[in-house]
Amino acid sequence: MSYNSFIYLFPFLSVSWLLWALAPQKWRPGVLLGASLVFYYASTQRYIVYILLAAAVAWGIGLLLERLNDLQAQTRPLLPAAERKSFKKQVAALKKMTVTGGVVTMAGILLFVKYLPFGARVLSQLLETLPGAPVLTVPSFVQPMGLSFFTLMAISYMVDVYRGTCKAAGRYWQVLLFLSFWPHAVEGPFDRYGALSPSLLDPPRPAYRDLTFGIQRIVWGLFKKMVIADRANMYVKAVFDDWTQYSGAATALGVLLYTLQLYAEFSGCMDIVCGSAELFGIHPAENFRQPFFSATVGEFWRRWHITLGAWLREYVFQPLILSKPMQVFTSFCREKVGPTAARQWPVWAGLGITWALIGLWHGAGWLYLLYGLYYFALQWLGELAEPALIRLAPGLPGWRKTRPYKLFQVLRTFLLVNLGMLIFRANGVWAALDMLRRLTIPYEGSLLIKVDARDMAVLAAGALVLFLVDWLHHRGHQLRAELSARPLPLRWAVYIGAVLAVMIFGAYGDNYDPAAFIYAQF
Amino acid sequence: MRSYIKHILHVGAFLLVLAMAVFLAGHYLMPHSNRYLSGYTAGGILGEDFDTIDVLVMGDSNAAQGISPMQWYCDSGITGYTYASGWLSVYNIYYRLRSIYEEQTPKVVILCTDVVYSRMGDETELQAAIGDITDELIPLVRFHDNWKDLTLQNLFEEHDYSWRDTNKGFTPITTVGASTRGDYMYNDGSREPIPALVRLYLERIVALCEEHDSELLLITVPASSSWNLARHNGIQGFADEYGLTYLDYNMAGLDPGIDWRTDTPDGGSHLNVLGAQKLTAALGACLTENYALEDHRGQPGFESWDKDAAAYTEIITDAAARNQEAADYQISVLEGTA
Incomplete structure (x- = not known):
C-alpha cells in the first residue's frame, strides 16, 4: 500500500482516523496498532512474521534488562559492602550479554536477509581466483517491507533500555506498535521509543488543528512526489537506464533532475508520513531540514535523512570510538606516529566505517559502498587540505564570513551532492564512472528526453515552489501556522490550489508508469 | 459542542467548494471533441443520432480490433457500435454503459469477456x-493530463461531441504476426474464478441491461495468447448462473475459421482485418438468427449510415487487400519460400 495511493489516503487513513477519534481514549493505541498491522499485512502479507519476531525479541530483551536493573536495585542494598562491587559487575556483565544478544539477533536478521547474497557473491568472486575453489550460491531472500528500518529501531530500543535512557515496555503490543507504526514502517524516520512512546501509547485527544495541519502536510508531500518527483522520473529513468546514449548537458540534466527527484520524493514521503501521524496527534522525528542550503557535505548530511545519521552516530560511531580495539589503536598511533595522529586517525577510522555503513545501508552492493566512501573521502580530504589552504590563502577565515563565500559554499556542496547522486543512481560502478566521463562529451541532441516542453515547465515551476518553501523555512518561517492566521478566502484559495495542482499536474494515470518510492526498497 | 459543530460546518463548506472546483476543472479538461474521449474510436458513439444503435459491443482492444459492426449494416442492415478501448475494465464498462443508455437504447449488448x-x-x-x-x-x-492541450484560445471553447466514426468503433489492423501456440484450449479441468469485485460489477451490468430491456450476450473474441479453457469455464459458470447466452469463439465448435498464422497482428493477442471479418460474420449470423433486429438500410433517419457504409466498404476493401498481402508473405516465411 503506497503512501500516495488512493487506497492509503482515503479508505485506510480516513477509516483509521474515524475509528481512532470515536474510540474511548484507552482503546486509541489499540486502534493505532490494528491499523498498523492492517497496513503492514496488506503490504507484505506473510512477511509480517519478521516484524512480529523482531518486536518479540526487542520486547523480551527490554524486559530482561529491566528485571536485571530491578534485581540490582533490590539486592544490592541487602548485600555486605564488600560484595556490592562484584555483584554490580556481575549484573553489568549480564546486562551487556543480554543487550549484545539482542543486537546480534536483530543485526543477524538484517544481515541474513539483506546482505548474505551479496557477501556470498563477493566471497565467491574472491575464491574464483583460487584453483579448484567451490562456487558459492546463496538463494536471495524476499526482503520484508521496512526491514532496514524496524531492525535498527529495535536495536535503538534495546540499547536505550540498556543505557537507561528509556524505560522498557511492559507489554509486547507496545513494542510492536512502536516498530510497526505505519507512518514510519516503510521509509522511516528512525524514531526513538523514548521520544515517540508517550504520544503513541497515550495519544492526545483528536484536535481540529492536528487534523487540518496533518492534511496540509500530506497534500504538500503529494505535490512533491506526484508533481515533481514522478515527472522528473521519466527523464531520469531514460538517461540513467540508457546512459551510453547520452552525454554532456543531457547527462548533467539527468543528474540534476535525479537530485530533484530524490529530494522531492523522499522529503515528500516524510511529509506524507509526518502529516499522517499528525492527524493522530503524533509527531515523528523530522528527517529533513532544507539540506540544499548546507555549506558543507557534513552539514548536508546533518540536514538530509537526519535520523539515519543520528542513529549511526549514536549507535555505531560513538560506541566504536569508545571501544577497546579503538583505544588500542589510539595508543598505537600515539606511540608510533605522534599525538596529532592519535587524535585524528581513530576518528577518521570511525568515520570511514560509519560512512561505509551508511552506503551499505542503502543496499548490498559495491556501488552503495562507493557512495558512502565518496562522502567520507570528501570530508577527510577537506580536513587534510584545510591547513594547506590556510597557508595558501591566509585571508580565508575572514572570507568565510562573507556572503559571496557562503553562497559559493552552498553551490559547491550542491555540486558535490549531485556527483554523489550520480554514483547512487547509476547502474553499477562502471556505469557511474562512464557517466562521469560522458559529462565531458558535448551532447548535440534534444534535451527533451521522454518529456515535452510542458513537462519541463511543470518541473521548473515545481522546483521553484519547492525552493521558495524551503527558503522560507530556512529563514525561520512557520508557513502552516502563518497561513492559518490569514483571511479565509486566501487560505482556501491556497489549499484548493494545492489540491488541484496535485490532481492536474500529478504524473499519474494511463500515460505514466507508476514510480514506487525509492527509499521503500531500502 | 459548539466548536465541534463549527468545525464540522467549516470542513463541510470547504469540501463543497473543493468539490465544485474539482468538477469545474474536470469540465475544462475534458477533450474538446468526442474523438479523444476514449481510446481507439469509442467516443464516436456520442456523435451517433439518439436511439439508432441496436447492437452495442463493449470490450477492450480485442473488441476494437476484432468486431466491425459496419459489416453487419452492409450485410443485413443491423446498426451496431463497438465501444471498446485498450485496458477498458468491467468497472469502466459499467459506468460507460450507464452513460450510453442516456442516448441509445440498444436491443442487444454484447460484452466481450x-x-x-x-x-x-x-x-x-x-x-x-x-x-x-x-x-x-x-x-x-x-482527463487531468489534457492540461497539455489547453491554450488560452481553446480554454473556453464549447465542446463539440458530434464526430462520427465511419467504422463504428472498429479499428482495422492490417499487419500479420503469426501465433505458434498450438492448442490453447486444452482441458485441464480447472475453472478460473472471477475476481470478487469484477463479479460484483458484472452483476451490476446484468441488472443495468435488464433495467433497459437489453439482451446481454457474452462473447469471447479469439485470442490464443490470453485465453484458455479455465477462463472459459469461469465465464460459462457465470452465464449459467444468470441465464445468459455465452459464445466463446475460441472453442472448436464455434471457431469462425481463424487461421492463427495469418489472422493476428501480434502473435495471438488480437485479430487483424482478416480475423475480424471472420469473427464479425459469425457474430452477425448469430444476431440475425437469434434476435429480432430491424434492417435499417434505406430507412429515413439512417441516411448517414448508408453514406458511412459506402465509405466503409472502400476502407475495408483496401485494408483487407493489404492484410492479405501481409498474410501471403507471412505464409511464405513460415513455409520457408520467402
Whole structure:
C-alpha cells in the first residue's frame, strides 16, 4: 500500500482516523496498532512474521534488562559492602550479554536477509581466483517491507533500555506498535521509543488543528512526489537506464533532475508520513531540514535523512570510538606516529566505517559502498587540505564570513551532492564512472528526453515552489501556522490550489508508469 | 459542542467548494471533441443520432480490433457500435454503459469477456477497481493530463461531441504476426474464478441491461495468447448462473475459421482485418438468427449510415487487400519460400 495511493489516503487513513477519534481514549493505541498491522499485512502479507519476531525479541530483551536493573536495585542494598562491587559487575556483565544478544539477533536478521547474497557473491568472486575453489550460491531472500528500518529501531530500543535512557515496555503490543507504526514502517524516520512512546501509547485527544495541519502536510508531500518527483522520473529513468546514449548537458540534466527527484520524493514521503501521524496527534522525528542550503557535505548530511545519521552516530560511531580495539589503536598511533595522529586517525577510522555503513545501508552492493566512501573521502580530504589552504590563502577565515563565500559554499556542496547522486543512481560502478566521463562529451541532441516542453515547465515551476518553501523555512518561517492566521478566502484559495495542482499536474494515470518510492526498497 | 459543530460546518463548506472546483476543472479538461474521449474510436458513439444503435459491443482492444459492426449494416442492415478501448475494465464498462443508455437504447449488448481477467501491470484487484471507478466518477482524474492541450484560445471553447466514426468503433489492423501456440484450449479441468469485485460489477451490468430491456450476450473474441479453457469455464459458470447466452469463439465448435498464422497482428493477442471479418460474420449470423433486429438500410433517419457504409466498404476493401498481402508473405516465411 503506497503512501500516495488512493487506497492509503482515503479508505485506510480516513477509516483509521474515524475509528481512532470515536474510540474511548484507552482503546486509541489499540486502534493505532490494528491499523498498523492492517497496513503492514496488506503490504507484505506473510512477511509480517519478521516484524512480529523482531518486536518479540526487542520486547523480551527490554524486559530482561529491566528485571536485571530491578534485581540490582533490590539486592544490592541487602548485600555486605564488600560484595556490592562484584555483584554490580556481575549484573553489568549480564546486562551487556543480554543487550549484545539482542543486537546480534536483530543485526543477524538484517544481515541474513539483506546482505548474505551479496557477501556470498563477493566471497565467491574472491575464491574464483583460487584453483579448484567451490562456487558459492546463496538463494536471495524476499526482503520484508521496512526491514532496514524496524531492525535498527529495535536495536535503538534495546540499547536505550540498556543505557537507561528509556524505560522498557511492559507489554509486547507496545513494542510492536512502536516498530510497526505505519507512518514510519516503510521509509522511516528512525524514531526513538523514548521520544515517540508517550504520544503513541497515550495519544492526545483528536484536535481540529492536528487534523487540518496533518492534511496540509500530506497534500504538500503529494505535490512533491506526484508533481515533481514522478515527472522528473521519466527523464531520469531514460538517461540513467540508457546512459551510453547520452552525454554532456543531457547527462548533467539527468543528474540534476535525479537530485530533484530524490529530494522531492523522499522529503515528500516524510511529509506524507509526518502529516499522517499528525492527524493522530503524533509527531515523528523530522528527517529533513532544507539540506540544499548546507555549506558543507557534513552539514548536508546533518540536514538530509537526519535520523539515519543520528542513529549511526549514536549507535555505531560513538560506541566504536569508545571501544577497546579503538583505544588500542589510539595508543598505537600515539606511540608510533605522534599525538596529532592519535587524535585524528581513530576518528577518521570511525568515520570511514560509519560512512561505509551508511552506503551499505542503502543496499548490498559495491556501488552503495562507493557512495558512502565518496562522502567520507570528501570530508577527510577537506580536513587534510584545510591547513594547506590556510597557508595558501591566509585571508580565508575572514572570507568565510562573507556572503559571496557562503553562497559559493552552498553551490559547491550542491555540486558535490549531485556527483554523489550520480554514483547512487547509476547502474553499477562502471556505469557511474562512464557517466562521469560522458559529462565531458558535448551532447548535440534534444534535451527533451521522454518529456515535452510542458513537462519541463511543470518541473521548473515545481522546483521553484519547492525552493521558495524551503527558503522560507530556512529563514525561520512557520508557513502552516502563518497561513492559518490569514483571511479565509486566501487560505482556501491556497489549499484548493494545492489540491488541484496535485490532481492536474500529478504524473499519474494511463500515460505514466507508476514510480514506487525509492527509499521503500531500502 | 459548539466548536465541534463549527468545525464540522467549516470542513463541510470547504469540501463543497473543493468539490465544485474539482468538477469545474474536470469540465475544462475534458477533450474538446468526442474523438479523444476514449481510446481507439469509442467516443464516436456520442456523435451517433439518439436511439439508432441496436447492437452495442463493449470490450477492450480485442473488441476494437476484432468486431466491425459496419459489416453487419452492409450485410443485413443491423446498426451496431463497438465501444471498446485498450485496458477498458468491467468497472469502466459499467459506468460507460450507464452513460450510453442516456442516448441509445440498444436491443442487444454484447460484452466481450476478456475484460473479466485482464488487469494492467502489478495492480491488485482492489487497486485496479478503485483506480478505474475514481476515473469514472471524477472526470478531472481521468482527463487531468489534457492540461497539455489547453491554450488560452481553446480554454473556453464549447465542446463539440458530434464526430462520427465511419467504422463504428472498429479499428482495422492490417499487419500479420503469426501465433505458434498450438492448442490453447486444452482441458485441464480447472475453472478460473472471477475476481470478487469484477463479479460484483458484472452483476451490476446484468441488472443495468435488464433495467433497459437489453439482451446481454457474452462473447469471447479469439485470442490464443490470453485465453484458455479455465477462463472459459469461469465465464460459462457465470452465464449459467444468470441465464445468459455465452459464445466463446475460441472453442472448436464455434471457431469462425481463424487461421492463427495469418489472422493476428501480434502473435495471438488480437485479430487483424482478416480475423475480424471472420469473427464479425459469425457474430452477425448469430444476431440475425437469434434476435429480432430491424434492417435499417434505406430507412429515413439512417441516411448517414448508408453514406458511412459506402465509405466503409472502400476502407475495408483496401485494408483487407493489404492484410492479405501481409498474410501471403507471412505464409511464405513460415513455409520457408520467402
